[in-house]
Amino acid sequence: MKQKIRIGCGAGFSGDRIEPAMILAEKGNIDYLVLECLAERTIALAQKRKMQDPNKGYDPLLEKRMSKLLPLLVKNNIRLITNMGAANPIAGAKKVLEISQKLGLKVKIAAITGDDLSDELRHSNHSYKILENEKFLSDYEVLSANAYIGVDGILEALQSEAQIIITGRVADPSLFLAPMIHEFAWKSNDLLGKGTVIGHLLECAGQITGGYFADPIKKPVPDLAHLGHPFADVFSDGTAIISKVDGTGGQVNLATVKEQLLYEVINPNEYFTPDVIADFTTVYLKDLGNNQVQIFGGTGKEKPTTYKVSVGYKAFYLGEGEISYAGQNAVERAKLAGEIIEERLKNVVNEIKIDYVGLQSVHRTNFENQSVPYEIRLRVAAKTDSAEVAAIVGEEVEALYTNGPAGGGGVRKYVNEVIGIVSVLVDRQNVSPEITFFES
Incomplete structure (x- = not known):
C-alpha cells in the first residue's frame, strides 16, 4: 500500500482552460488528474443536447481536452477521473476511445452511469418535495434529474485498472476521494472526512491558486495570465500538502486555501456528501512557504441515507x-x-x-x-x-x-x-x- 499519492486538478468547471491540465500532466509528477467540469445547469443543458442527439450530452470540450491530454496521460502513466460524461458518459467514453485509436494509444476506459434519474422522476407518482421551496416536483416540467453519487463506481473502475474514468453527476469531492480510498484502503469515516476536505479544496482548480481570490488592490496575485492549477500530495494518514507546479502563475498560501475551504460550505459541522458527512471545523492549516500549505484534521460520520438529486x-x-x-x-x-x-x-x-x-x-x-x-x-x-x-x-x-x-x-x-x-x-x-x- 502506498504512503503518498499526488492528485492534480486540471479543471474546475466546464469552460476552464486546457493549458493548466496539460502542465500538470507534463510537469506535475502526478499520479491522478481530475477534471471537474459539471454544475447544476451544466448537466441540465447537457440533457437537452442528448434529447436532440442521443450521441451527444457529454462535455462540449471533451474531444478537445482529451486530444491534447491523452498522449501525456499515457506517456506519464497518469490516471484520469472526470465528470465530463455529463448526461451521456457512455457516448463520452466512446468518443475518448475514438480519439485514442486515432492517436494510436492503448487505454482502458470506464464509463460510470446510474446517476441519471430523469425518466424515473419525470414519470414518477411519488410526491417529491423540493428542498428549496417545499413545493412538489409534480408542479414542474422536468427536463433532467441527476443524483449526486459517490465513490462506489469509480472505486470499481480503479480496481479494474481503467486509466480513463468518465462519470456523470458524481459529487465533486468524491472524484478526488476515490483514488485516496483505492490507494490507502481507507474505511473509517474520519479518514473519509479528511479526504473530503482535501477534495473540496482541490475541486475548483484555479480558485485555490489565486484565481477568483485575486483583487489587484487588496489581494494581489502574481502572473494571473499564466495561472497554474493545484495538486495535493495526500498521505495515508489523511494529511495533505496543497501546491502548484513551479514556474506557473498564481499563489498558494493560507489566504487562498482558507477562502476555498469556506467556499459553498453552508454548515461546516456537517458537510453532506454521498460518501460521508464531513466536519470542517477541526481542519488546521500550516503555511510551509514556497506555495505550499499543509492540511491537517477534518472528521466525518456515517454517510446519509439519501442522495441529493439536481x-x-x-x-x-x-x-x-x-x-x-x-x-x-x-x-x-x-x-x-x-x-x-x-x-x-x-x-x-x-x-x-x-x-x-x-x-x-x-x-x-x-x-x-x-x-x-x-x-x-x-x-x-x-x-x-x-x-x-x-x-x-x-x-x-x-x-x-x-x-x-x-x-x-x-x-x-x-x-x-x-x-x-x-x-x-x-x-x-x-x-x-x-x-x-x-x-x-
Whole structure:
C-alpha cells in the first residue's frame, strides 16, 4: 500500500482552460488528474443536447481536452477521473476511445452511469418535495434529474485498472476521494472526512491558486495570465500538502486555501456528501512557504441515507435587449428609453427588469471626474412563456434607434430558454452505479 499519492486538478468547471491540465500532466509528477467540469445547469443543458442527439450530452470540450491530454496521460502513466460524461458518459467514453485509436494509444476506459434519474422522476407518482421551496416536483416540467453519487463506481473502475474514468453527476469531492480510498484502503469515516476536505479544496482548480481570490488592490496575485492549477500530495494518514507546479502563475498560501475551504460550505459541522458527512471545523492549516500549505484534521460520520438529486426544469424564456447612449445627458436619455420600453411591454411580458450598466461601454475612456456618467448602456430583460414573445423585447429595444431618444447605438438582442434548478432527495437504495468498459 502506498504512503503518498499526488492528485492534480486540471479543471474546475466546464469552460476552464486546457493549458493548466496539460502542465500538470507534463510537469506535475502526478499520479491522478481530475477534471471537474459539471454544475447544476451544466448537466441540465447537457440533457437537452442528448434529447436532440442521443450521441451527444457529454462535455462540449471533451474531444478537445482529451486530444491534447491523452498522449501525456499515457506517456506519464497518469490516471484520469472526470465528470465530463455529463448526461451521456457512455457516448463520452466512446468518443475518448475514438480519439485514442486515432492517436494510436492503448487505454482502458470506464464509463460510470446510474446517476441519471430523469425518466424515473419525470414519470414518477411519488410526491417529491423540493428542498428549496417545499413545493412538489409534480408542479414542474422536468427536463433532467441527476443524483449526486459517490465513490462506489469509480472505486470499481480503479480496481479494474481503467486509466480513463468518465462519470456523470458524481459529487465533486468524491472524484478526488476515490483514488485516496483505492490507494490507502481507507474505511473509517474520519479518514473519509479528511479526504473530503482535501477534495473540496482541490475541486475548483484555479480558485485555490489565486484565481477568483485575486483583487489587484487588496489581494494581489502574481502572473494571473499564466495561472497554474493545484495538486495535493495526500498521505495515508489523511494529511495533505496543497501546491502548484513551479514556474506557473498564481499563489498558494493560507489566504487562498482558507477562502476555498469556506467556499459553498453552508454548515461546516456537517458537510453532506454521498460518501460521508464531513466536519470542517477541526481542519488546521500550516503555511510551509514556497506555495505550499499543509492540511491537517477534518472528521466525518456515517454517510446519509439519501442522495441529493439536481433537477433541471423548463423555467421560462428570457428576452433581452441592449442599447448604449453616450455624451451629454446620456443617463437621462437612457432612462427615457427605459420608460418607453416599460410602457410598451407592461402588458406583454410576465416580468421586466431595466438596468443602466457601465461607464465605458462606448468610448472605452475613463471619465471618472465627470459628475454624472458620460455614457450608459441600457439593458432590458423580461421573462415570458414563449420564444416568440421573448423576441419582442429585443425588437422593441432595436426600435429605439429611430423611435426613442437621440443617439442610441450598439443594439444587441437575445432570446434564451432558461433552465431552472431545484433539488430533491431520493433513497440511496434506489440508485446504483453501473460501469461499462472500453479498450483501444
